[in-house]
Amino acid sequence: MSLQNPTEQQQTTAKVSIGNFTFESGETLPQVELAFEHYGPRNAPVILLCHALTGNQYAIGSKESPGWWAGLVGEQCPIDTTRFQVITFNVLGGCHGSTGPASINPETGELYRLDFPNVTIRDMVHAQHRALEKLGITKLHAVAGGSLGGMQTLEWGMLYPEFMKQLYVLAATPYLSDYGIAFNHIGARAIQDDPAYNDGDYRSNDELHGFEIARMTGMVTYRSGPLFQKRFAREQGDALYSIQSYLNYQGEKIKQRFDANSYLYLLEAMNNHDIRRGRGNLQETAENYKPHLYTVSFEHDLLYPKELIQPFSEYASDSEHYHVQTDYGHDGFLVEFSEWGAWLGDKLNEGVNEG
Structure with a gap:
């Protein structure tokens, strides 16, 4: 071709x-x-x-x-x-x-x-x-x-x-950097320690609450404190601060478009780079x-x-x-x-x- x-x-x-x-x-x-x-x-x-x-x-x-x-x-x-x-x-x-x-x-x-x-x-x-x-x-x-x-x-x-x-x-x-490896480690452990992960033999991403935590952790490092402050400014909804709702949304969203095992493999590739x-x-x-x-x-x-x-x-x-x-x-x-x-x-x- x-x-x-x-x-x-x-x-x-x-x-x-x-x-x-x-x-x-x-x-x-x-x-x-x-x-x-x-x-x-x-x-x-x-x-x-x-x-x-x-x-x-x-x-x-x-x-x-x-x-x-x-x-x-x-x-x-x-x-x-x-x-x-x-x-x-x-x-x-x-x-x-x-x-x-x-x-x-x-x-x-x-x-x-x-x-x-x-x-x-x-x-x-x-x-x-x-x-x-x-x-x-x-x-x-x-x-x-x-x-x-x-x-x-x-x-x-x-x-x-x-x-x-x-x-x-x-x-x-x-x-x-060690700082980057540290955050990758937190995300990886959140996935791996989730009982639903089942040593990689999970039925679907939907059950993986640890994957949500991993994504939330990553989102905090991808952007800056000044940006978060400008965007969210401690605004509150009915029960959560806007920043909390935002992170929850990102956690749910990643499960719909990415495989948890693949996420772990790519994190490890980054660590070893x-x-x-x-x-x-x-x-x-x-x-x-x-x-x-x-x-x-x-x-x-x-x-x-x-x-x-x-x-x-x-x-x-x-x-x-x-x-x-x-x-x-x-x-x-x-x-x-x-x-x-x-x-x-x-x-x-x-x-x-x-x-």
């Missing part, structure tokens, strides 16, 4: 089979698939977009159901799909069509659940690279992503340095980047602070760092595109013009 024959702009949502896949752990799974969204003129430069923890392949989505980067990516947007084609994969280990814990093991006919191999950021990138090859895409103009997507972007530059010209790493650090692993210290690793490295940090980001992102960027020989002033904290990479989207779009276009 090739994506490079048509010249007209079109949107595709499908799956691609990458066959047997061997993880870093040494385990091999048969018949692995990655779900993807692909949009834009087929003869244009290709940008790969990598999603965050609870994201999916729908970066653009539809008018009825906009994607997580709708407004940043699209026709006449900063990532302009009249100039670029964009492709996004649901990560290996995800739960929106790609092979993961909620997929059926073709050898047993049962869900993988906790029999799914441990997955790393490098596994995700290797799987996407193979999927691109299957789709006939042999080079990229850029890779871009935020949070877990930024971790993937960093690994793309290390694992396949000749495959792209530019990297855009938003709200992600070269390794996850360290761009230095097997490569040397931070400076030695950064100096080995060949694509142009653009990094973006966001004010009040508790999980991926500027203090960890910018020094790493400065070690790279061909890099640029951009800091965004925002009250949204970590979630700044998903909103307020007017504050930083034009900068990103200009850099993408400069890269094309450089040939």
Whole structure:
């Protein structure tokens, strides 16, 4: 299946089979698939977009159901799909069509659940690279992503340095901090200690109150105290403060759109992310980047602070760092595109013009 024959702009949502896949752990799974969204003129430069923890392949989505980067990516947007084609994969280990814990093991006919191999950021990138090859895409103009997507972007530059010209790493650090691991641990324990979780063999997400707590914990770290104060201002409803109702809503919502086992696998992949692993210290690793490295940090980001992102960027020989002033904290990479989207779009276009 090739994506490079048509010249007209079109949107595709499908799956691609990458066959047997061997993880870093040494385990091999048969018949692995990655779900993807692909949009834009087929003869244009290709940008790969990598999603965050609870994201999916729908970066653009539809008018009825906009994607997580709708407004940043699209026709006449900063990532302009009249100039670029964009492709996004649901990560290996995800739960929106790609092979993961909620997929059926073709050898047993049962869900993988906790029999799914441990997955790393490098596994995700290797799987996407193979999927691109299957789709006939042999080079990229850029890779871009935020949070877990930024971790993937960093690994793309290390694992396949000749495959792209530019990297855009938003709200992600070269390794996850102890602070980030701490909050991931709280979320994971909330799920795992829920009796309804049943060692991963739960009947449905609906019963998992621990999953709700995990999501609430995450939401507190994704945004900032100043934003919460501005938005909620200690307002009260009939029984709860508005902030309490908001967190309850987010807890219920995650159960409708994400698999708890997949959530745990991706948390662990984030915990284990360290761009230095097997490569040397931070400076030695950064100096080995060949694509142009653009990094973006966001004010009040508790999980991926500027203090960890910018020094790493400065070690790279061909890099640029951009800091965004925002009250949204970590979630700044998903909103307020007017504050930083034009900068990103200009850099993408400069890269094309450089040939």
